[in-house]
Amino acid sequence: MKDERAAKLARLLVEYSCEVGEGDHLQIELIDTPTWFGQELIRAAQARGAHVHLKVRQQPLQRLLVGGGNDEQLRVQAENDAALMRQMQAYIGVRGADNVSEMADVPQERMRAYETLYLKPVHFDLRVRQTRWCILRWPTPSMAQLAEMSTDAFEDFFFRVCTMDYPRMSRAMRPLVELMEKTDRVRLVAPGTDLRFSIRDIPAVPCDGKMNIPDGEVFTAPVIDSVEGRIAFNAPTIYQGKTHERVTLAFERGRIVHAESSDTGHLESVLDSDQGARSVGEFAIGFNPHVRRPMKDILFDEKIAGSIHFTPGQAYEEADNGNRSQVHWDLVLMMDEKHGGGEIWFDDVLVRRDGEFVPEALRGLNPDALTA
Secondary structure, eight states: OOSHHHHHHHHIIIIIISOOOTTOEEEEEEESOOHHHHHHHHHHHHHTTOEEEEEEEOHHHHHHHHHSOOHHHHHHHHHHHHHHHTTOSEEEEEEOOSOTTTTTTSOHHHHHHHIIIIIIIIIIIIIHHHSEEEEEEOOOHHHHHHTTOOHHHHHHHHHHHHTSOHHHHHHHHHHHHHHHHHOOEEEEEETTEEEEEEOTTOOOEEESSSSEESOOEEEEOOOTTOOEEEEEOOSOEEETTEEEOSOEEEEETTEEEEEEOTTHHHHHHHHTSSGGGGSEEEEEEEOBTTOOSOOSOHHHHTTBTTEEEEEEBOOOGGGOOSOOOSOBOOEEEEOSGGGTOOEEEETTEEEEETTEEOSGGGGGGSHHHHHO
16 A cells, blocks of 8 residues: 555645645644554655644554543643644644444543543644644555455545545535525435425535545535424444444424434433534535445545435534534435435425436536546
């Protein structure tokens, strides 16, 4: 894997995604990532005249720190890492995982403390809001297994997705951004799903390789009390190291009033984390032409062509509906024909059917158009 594709990806992250320039302070955080890819990132950043700050973590060690730690440890760690993050202009996080379930047996109360005392103040409140940042998953045999692919085939897939022509995608998504910002009422219809909500006066944000790689979505947020109906997600999801299948949520006046999954007990405990966890902070439409099925990795799955995701918990500042939570759980509904089909309606106008955009102005986002 150590080849020109990796160097190209490192340059994409530094030069395009985070626009690192002369004098910028850049934090690179590597989690279970090969040293040589960290070297590629450092070289690319130093070639731009940046000051590089490096953090290296390993998930098995993180499991012990979180599971066996205490609130005082998390508080001091957050204070120190927040002090550094305040000085950063850019952040690149590369996250591998030899075992995607490494954190599965960490007690729920310790995970909640980690999210509240560390993750939210350092990452949601500082990194997300105040830096040019990009998150990347690193391909591992564990990811290949989840995707039901050989290691070599998954690596080829990974680099094809992650080094695609994101500027071209960026141009193609502009009409969707404009349409969403004019839209009031949204309706989603699919097997087990009939959901209505408003996105009126909430910005639509294009995701074109600037904050995540892979990328390919436009997100906004529902008016917080407008969500009504039921949604049945058909992509598996992992949260806090636990796998959920067949997540179904029912809403009344913007609140989740009923929830079930293959692990309903854990699902309910997450939704009870705080007041905002039962409201929704994000609605997004995915269209990466190279991602066509779920692989239990949300940075890929939320970009599946023909999908949407709906997110209990924290809203992003760029498309803020006011919801605040330590939770941000992207749940994916695939609406292409292969996965049961479905429709998206904006103000009673059909926008997408069975994963294909219908209006002429949006057809440039259909898979065939983006890969032509």
